[in-house]
Amino acid sequence: MSTATTDTGEAIVDWYATAARDLPWRRPDVDAWAVLVSEVMLQQTPVARVEPVWRDWMARWPTPAALAAETPAEVIRAWGKLGYPRRALRLREAALAIVERHGGVVPDDVPTLEALPGIGTYTARAVACFGYGRPQPVVDTNVRRVVARLVHAKAEAGTARAADLEDIAALAPTDPERAVRFSVATMELGALVCVAGTPRCAVCPVRDSCAWRLAGYPAHEGPPRRVQKFAGTDRQVRGRLLDVLRAAAQPVEAAELDAAWDDAVQRSRCLDSLLTDGLVEQTPDGLFRLPHS
Numbered sequence: 001m002s003t004a005t006t007d008t009g010e011a012i013v014d015w016y017a018t019a020a021r022d023l024p025w026r027r028p029d030v031d032a033w034a035v036l037v038s039e040v041m042l043q044q045t046p047v048a049r050v051e052p053v054w055r056d057w058m059a060r061w062p063t064p065a066a067l068a069a070e071t072p073a074e075v076i077r078a079w080g081k082l083g084y085p086r087r088a089l090r091l092r093e094a095a096l097a098i099v100e101r102h103g104g105v106v107p108d109d110v111p112t113l114e115a116l117p118g119i120g121t122y123t124a125r126a127v128a129c130f131g132y133g134r135p136q137p138v139v140d141t142n143v144r145r146v147v148a149r150l151v152h153a154k155a156e157a158g159t160a161r162a163a164d165l166e167d168i169a170a171l172a173p174t175d176p177e178r179a180v181r182f183s184v185a186t187m188e189l190g191a192l193v194c195v196a197g198t199p200r201c202a203v204c205p206v207r208d209s210c211a212w213r214l215a216g217y218p219a220h221e222g223p224p225r226r227v228q229k230f231a232g233t234d235r236q237v238r239g240r241l242l243d244v245l246r247a248a249a250q251p252v253e254a255a256e257l258d259a260a261w262d263d264a265v266q267r268s269r270c271l272d273s274l275l276t277d278g279l280v281e282q283t284p285d286g287l288f289r290l291p292h293s
Contacts, residue, residue, distance in 0.1 A: 004150050004209045009171040009182050015205035016185030019192065023047065024055060025130075026184065032106040032131030033064055039126045040091050040118070045082050047191075053082055064095040065104045073290035076279060077246045083235070085242060086277055089291075090118025108132040135179035137169040142190025149194060153211035155220035156196065237261050237270040238279075242290075245280060251287035 024030070025038035037057060041050045057078060061067040067075070072089055079088035094116040098106055106127065107113050113124035128134040139147075144157035147167045168186065172179045193200045201207050212218070230236055240260040244252060261267040271288075274280040281291045 004171055004206070004211070006171060006173055008150070008206050008209045009173050009186075010178070011205050011209075012171075012185045012189055013173060013178050013181050016181060016188055020185070020188055021047070021192075024051065032108065032127055033062075034058055035131035036094070036106055036119075036123070036127050037091065039123045039130075040087050040094075041082060043087065043123075044084060049082060053078070053080055061095075063104060064098040064106065067092055067095040068099045071292050072278070073292050076242070076290050080246075081239075083239070085279055087118070089278060093117035094119055106131065108134065110136070129180055129183050133177070133180050135172070135176045136183070137165045137172065138183040138187070139164045139168055140187055140190075142188075142194070143168060143186050145196060146186055146190045146194045149199070149212035150206060150210050153215040153218060155212065155218065156222065158222060234266065234270050234273070237263075237266055238274055241267070241271055241274060242279065245288065245290050248289070251283050251289040253287060257288060 020026070023038075025034055038050070038054055041054055041057075060078065061070065070092065072092060075088045075092045076085055079085050082088075097116050098104060102112075107116070108128060108131070110121070110124045110128050113119055113127055114121060116124075119127075122138065122140060125136055125138045126140075129136055129138050139160075141157070144160065144164055147164060148154040148157040150171075151167050168183075171186075172182045189204070189206075193204050201210075201213060204210065207213055237260075241257055244257055244260050248256075257271065258264070258267065261270075271280065275282065278291055280288055282288055
């Protein structure tokens with residue numbers, strides 16, 4: 001049975017004060033736009049890959065208005081190798097909406113943030129919490145794993161559920177400022193200590209309250225975690241095709257795209273999907289380029 005309480009949450013905040021990584025989007029001088037950009041980039045992408053792109057992005061487009069004024073083509077180029085490039089277009093669409101609906105200022109409440117294009121519940125909560133200091137539970141994959149072990153004595157988290165917010169909220173300190181730090185501290189605990197596979201329980205600041213530890217570390221009972229492959233997938237092919245277009249100053253002929261991948265059927269399928277997603281457009285004379293409008 002879990003013995004986790006708000007004292008557990010306080011211990012996590014205290015641990016974070018000395019263990020946190022020095023990430024640029026966590027610094028006191030960043031605004032909500034910088035937080036929003038970081039949260040979109042960090043979806044399914046490691047911190048090490050995001051940090052240099054985030055720095056370049058913020059230097060180039062420090063405000064929603066700056067990004068909204070840019071062409072989709074340049075936004076996709078700047079996104080580079082972060083993967084899932086539709087996120088780049090959604091981020092630009094969100095910037096346009098922020099300019100058109102909110103005078104260029106990122107909203108500070110969750111429902112309004114959720115109404116922006118491409119912004120889901122997690123990102124909206126993260127921006128309100130980390131960008132504006134609104135104390136509220138923020139649940140990502142790392143937090144769900146911490147809750148699964150700390151509260152429910154499970155080795156891994158199951159499918160996301162509404163009760164995840166209640167579980168983590170029950171551990172949050174009552175002081176508003178510490179409650180905000182608790183949200184990011186729990187993410188950090190899951191990223192650095194309570195990791196998937198082989199957690200570092202010996203250095204966990206709340207190991208004495210962990211239901212999983214107290215239960216004897218029961219094994220995961222659900223299906224094994226799937227390891228996502230990349231080589232040979234449509235994701236890789238789409239990336240290869242976009243690489244050609246990012247590097248091209250002018251629209252390219254189909255033959256240049258053909259050289260990017262040998263399998264003609266898969267290549268054609270991936271090109272069609274890029275066209276459908278708005279990441280590539282075909283000119284009236286049959287050439288291909290990144291979208292310009």
